[in-house]
Amino acid sequence: xxxxxxxxxxxxxxxxxxxxxxxxxxxxxxxxxxxxxxxxxxxxxxxxxxxxxxxxxxxxxxxxxxxxxxxxxxxxxxxxxxxxxxxxxxxxxxxxxxxxxxxxxxxxxxxxxxxxxxxxxxxxxxxxxxxxxxxxxxxxxxxxxxxxx
Numbered sequence: 001x002x003x004x005x006x007x008x009x010x011x012x013x014x015x016x017x018x019x020x021x022x023x024x025x026x027x028x029x030x031x032x033x034x035x036x037x038x039x040x041x042x043x044x045x046x047x048x049x050x051x052x053x054x055x056x057x058x059x060x061x062x063x064x065x066x067x068x069x070x071x072x073x074x075x076x077x078x079x080x081x082x083x084x085x086x087x088x089x090x091x092x093x094x095x096x097x098x099x100x101x102x103x104x105x106x107x108x109x110x111x112x113x114x115x116x117x118x119x120x121x122x123x124x125x126x127x128x129x130x131x132x133x134x135x136x137x138x139x140x141x142x143x144x145x146x147x148x149x
Contacts, residue, residue, distance in 0.1 A: 002098035003033040003071075009091035010078075021074075021081035025091060028074040032067040032098070039063060057116050061109040064102050071099035 007029040016022045039060060042048045048056045075095035082088050 002094050002101055003029050003036065003067075006091050006094035006098055007033055009087050009094060012087045013085065013091075016083065018081055021077040022088075025074040025078045025095060028067075028070045029091075029095070029098070032071065032102070035063055036067065057109065057113045061106065061113050064106040064109050068099055068102040068106050071095055071102060075099060 007026065010022060010026045010029060013022060043056075048054070075092050078088065078095065079092045082092065
């Protein structure tokens, strides 16, 4: 929501002389809004379960981490090139707020990713141990006879 508000604020600016900072902020806010919206839709409708080949926790982590970084850079650049108009100031404020929310989400995504990595490694270890113990068990089948008997 904050990315949407920042995008709306930046779109209301009619004039700019060095527009590079404005265009970069516009690109970052729009990209973050679209990618996060698509991921939110996929998670909300449980569509991510249909594609198990993708590590969705890592995808969410990368999205939030990059959005945090780029919102920080775009907000700093826009603040430095600011013309003191109300829309630019509002865009900078909402850009920093969006960056803070993405940073919190990045922290939570890291915790979730680490927790799932630990569960996966323990699951693989237990599967390995179970497979080793099953392979050591000998079937007493009649077709396998000992030579010394």
